[in-house]
Amino acid sequence: MEEFINKDQEALLFLNGLGTKSFDPFWILMSDKWIWVPLYIIFVYLLYKNYKLRNLIFILIFIGLGITISDQIATIFKFGVLRLRPCHNPFLETKMRLVTCGGMYGFYSSHASNTFFLATFLSALLGKKYKFFTISVFLWAIIVSYSRIYLGVHFPFDVAFGAAAGFLLGGLFSVLAKRTIRIKRLKNYH
Template sequence: MLKSVLQLDRSLFYYINNRWSNDVFDAFMPFIRNQYFWVPLYLFLLAFVFTNFRTKALWWVLFFLATFALTDLISASVIKTLVERPRPCADPIASETVRMLIPCSYSYSFVSSHATNHFGMAMFMFMSMKQFSKRWIWLVFGWALIISFAQIYVGAHFPVDVLGGSLLGMLIGHRTAIVFNKQFGGLQVN
């Protein structure tokens, strides 16, 4: 069964990485996955939180950063070293056809830390800002989804790496949000 899943994973990777290729995505997707591209969003988020939630803002930011630290630590330092799955550029089968739009990283592939981090932060935001997140859920999870999709498109990860990272990130974000909400009652406008 694992062999069938990996074969399907490689096929889906080939379809996204090669068949969906176009000049617009080729130019745009490498930027989407770059953390510096999102600095204005992070600054807006900080300003929004400190402006609207003064009394809990610092705690929220600390929990948000803790969510990021946990997702990154667990994905990069624990799971990747346990699974040791090669990236598409180092995979004996996929490397023959992969289109690399970024330099090949020879670190391990499963799970995608980009997906884990961003879905973790998205879930934390959704659950800790329920007053606002129902209206903006598509934006928060769309942000994580487009970054994760870019990982496949640029050739950095297989779809299963992204799916696994997304699920792991949502689990971690869910848990940190539960702790934050229990301690601080979630964010409410002051």
């Protein structure tokens, strides 16, 4: 386990070390939740365009529940595992570029979990309707997730684990949403 932790720290120092002061504002922006509001509006519009209003309401409820669960599970892990964020790790503080910092604990990344949840969920509902949607939405999730490593607030494994958790939750919630929509359609048909 110690070797794995050392490799994770080395990967962080390498990726974090690639950064420069001139790119720091860009990556801070990529990590900001509010910068993505226009993208979220586009997501809602695409869902509205492809699903009836009644189904859209259920889809938005599933998104809200899924993001909440994704975020809260990550928080439970943070306070259960108690792995210090790189920016709070005394061993790494002098070796890395400190761009910004977050709370004390970082395993696992809520940003990665939430964005991969949304990417997976939306891909399942919209991926076949728009040619490059799936690639674009996962690229967005990767950029947001990488920003957390660049900024020094998460180790690469924190991000990878968060992405995997979000992917699994997004898959589960998309199946539940599709079944709910299908059940609603069947009831309306009869």
